[in-house]
Amino acid sequence: MYVHLALWPHCCYLSSVDHASVRLGGLAGDTENSEGPVTILEEPTSRDKDGKGQKEGKEKSQKEGTEKPGKGKGKEKGEGKGEGKSLESESNGWSSDAEKLLRLVKRVGPRNPNLCSSAFLKAFFHDLRLPQLRIGQLGEDALGFSQLTSLDVSRNSLLDLPYLPPNLRFLRAYNNRLSRLSCKPLSSLCFLGLGFNPLGDQGFADASKFPNLLSLDAGNTDTASLASAKSSLKSLGSSLRHLFLLGSPICLLPFYRLQVLGEAPQLQVLDGLAPSEEELAEAQQLAEAAEAAEAADAGTPAVEEPAEPAPVPAGGGGGPEWCRITLALGQLKNHQELLREALLPPGEEEAFAAQQAELAADPSAEVVERDALAEKCGQESQLALSFQLPSGIWVATSSINLCKKTYEVEEGQPPPPVVLKESLKLKALRQETGEHLSFDVRFEEDLSGLRALRQWLQRGLQLKLHYLPKPKEKETEKEQETAAAAEEQPGEEAAEATEAAGQAEATEVSVSEAQRPKDPSVCLGGCVLPLSSFLQRTPTSTSGPSGPSGCPDPWPHAAEVAVVPVAQWMNPEIQVPKEKEKGDKGAGQAPSGGAPPSAQLELVLTLYSMPLEDVAESEEEAPPAPKAKAKAKGKK
Structure with missing residues (x-):
């Protein structure tokens, strides 16, 4: 089951004259995999105890000039303190274009055929934020959003990104299940957020499909190959300025930062830290040393040898x-x-203390102070x-x-504590x-x-x-006895003793787990x-290091x-x-x-x-x- 990113004409409808709503059902149209449709609601008409609506109360207050709209006393009017939050501001949570669309709905009516058309809606939005909607796939309908420049599909269930809007510039797809980016090359994209995805080396290489990328966030992914990452950075060209890889296996490799800067010296920020001039100079030296080593290896004829693990330097x-x-x-x-x-x-410690007190009460007894826990150990x-x-x-x-x-202690004396x-x-x-x-x-x-x-x-x-x-x-008593017997009995007798010990051990193995000590x-x-x-x-x-293999x-x-x-x-x-709060003496405990x-x-x-x-x-x-x-x- 998956959800297409689409806006169908039938998803724009009127629920009532005073309660208009525009539902983007295509964004979360799969009822089994979605938490519900994205809805834009016009502020409903609430009624007070006298049966007069909020709208009527506002008009009356405007005529009298005694009270400003939205500041009545009654909570049922939605005008109490802290109760007058506008739904227009709430609608901005899923799109910055939602308020503009709401104004159009109020002006021309929600049943307007032009407003309800899929062609209008797809070309209307410039920004969509759709996190945590259980979206499983971006369908081919995503290509119809020709004006969309910013898309946030974080915290969903995406496995791949096969289709993207043609003019997209900012894509945030954090915390999904992405392992590949199979979409076509997209020259307009300048920011790509892929953090907290099982994105391997192949997925990181797919980022080279965006040649004008300025910022790439692939932190906390499965990217591990430094050679593959350097090749991808080379394919991206000189446009990339910000790169974040912290939390990925690749950042555990020695001198990873220097090697990345050697391949992409144009980076202004790497892992949230601007490279220094000394760091860039050393990265360049490291890159030159690596190139010299590759050139030397290319001039040496290859000799086939059996693959064996390299010895660990002492x-x-x-x-x-x-x-x-x-x-x-x-x-x-x-x-x-x-x-x-x-x-x-x-209760055992208290009983032991009482016993010690009884001994101390006897004037003829020799007192040795003891601790219950120490004696137990x-x-x-x-x-x-x-x-x-x-x-x-x-x-x-x-x-x-x-x-x-x-x-x-001497014999007959009580043991020491x-x-x-x-x-x-x-x-x-x-x-x-x-x-x-x-x-x-x-x-x-x-x-x-x-x-x-x-x-x-x-x-x-x-x-x-x-x-x-x-x-x-180090050895059990039976093992010691067997070893001693083997030393004392030469020849066949020693072999028989060893065989008997083996049979006894096999018998012990056959004993059930419940009978074992x-x-x-x-x-x-x-x-x-x-x-x-x-x-x-x-x-x-x-x-x-002086070379790529340094420690x-x-x-x-x-x-x-x-x-x-x-x-x-x-x-x-x-x-x-x-x-704990600042100044708390028990902080950290x-x-x-x-x-x-x-x-x-x-x-x-x-x-x-x-x-x-x-x-x-x-x-x-x-x-x-x-x-x-x-x-x-x-x-x-």
Whole structure:
């Protein structure tokens, strides 16, 4: 189902003498796909309690000279304060020509055959604004709007633009489903807005059909190929002055801005920022270096070699074909709140405090102050993190101790109290495999990896905290026993032991999921770190590469995120808190009333990062044992 952009003669009609309306049914004539016709209404005649119409009241007031029209007291007359808004001003919302058409309807009448004709209506409009009408297609009737110079069809369901009015100058088609522009070349168009469409490289290349284009907005589209974009800019010629591509995958490529300016040096504004003289000079140098490299490659005979992925340089952080992402973790604070929410049932902490109070009341008992949460966690408890990569894979980190080291006690003495750390330093955490939190993302030949990176940045970094009752073991006890048995039994006996272990493992796999032991780890909470700022990055640095394959400077993004309980970590109000008023001391924090407990995590995520350096975890010394036994409370 689709909607033609047309104005049919039967769509102009008279509903009543005092209630004239002109309906542009052809603009949204499909009743299944439209929210209703676009209607121009003459101001209706309302009546007051005495049965006298508004028009009569206005004439009376004009004769008496005591009251101006439109300023009566009665709300039913439409003359109260704030109630006298003219429908003529409201009609300007869909066309600047609507008021003029309304005056013609009042002058010659809505049943005038000339006024109702399709030829008159199509040639009448110069401006049409038709957003959010579920328009599915612009039909061939759009060619009949010979005087139309400005058209806005944003927030509809357009898949293509096969037909455009012949003299159109301004076209806004934001937030549709456009992937192609199959219309014929149009020399009159000077502004084209295509943002927030799934417009790929082919769709961006279709913009070259408009040779006199002055401004092109293709931000937040799927345009990813820099080579295709440069070719399209070359086809557009020197008329283009404004170009906007931020939010598209192409803006994530290194030195994208310099390469675009090298191909189109006439641009006055690129991504909302005017290029500087230094930037233009460096863009020209980069373009000359690229041309020299192409000329050298053209003079060298091609040698057919098997296609293999290029090795990743050890000293760089990325290039035209790949990008290195690193995650540097900082300090974690207030994590005890998440532990208390996840581990302590309601009332358990109060019961533990009452038990401690009873022990303290006994004068003969030795008092050791203990904390309910710390004792629940245990001395061997640890904490680990996990986060999602652009590929969708979740990566788990190594673990860190939650509790401080304690002193040793003699046999028969009560165990020392467990003390939780107030904050955790996570700089030394790595992957479970022991590697750094560094990951290389290849863009691939079809640039699918680059588009996946853009989608990941739009979603944000999803991160979770996990509580571990005991440290992670590198090998299970059964694996250790099997390895030891294989070493002690040479030859056939070792093979039989290995085969028996394999059969035992196969038997375990056949056990149902319900009979398997549950994962002892507990997910404490999570957060989503917004990363969309990478897509709105407009670098002003002129430290470009010496050639197209140079490595860019790192793109860091430092943040402090609030980690909330896992049951609420995807709550929109938590992830995107409401903006506080200026001067509010609590700006940037979660609302106080009924806010869930949260921990604060410092981290830095970097694109095109250099290789990370090893960070040694500082060893914590155990506190000395108390010199004397603690005295019972109440004794002197």
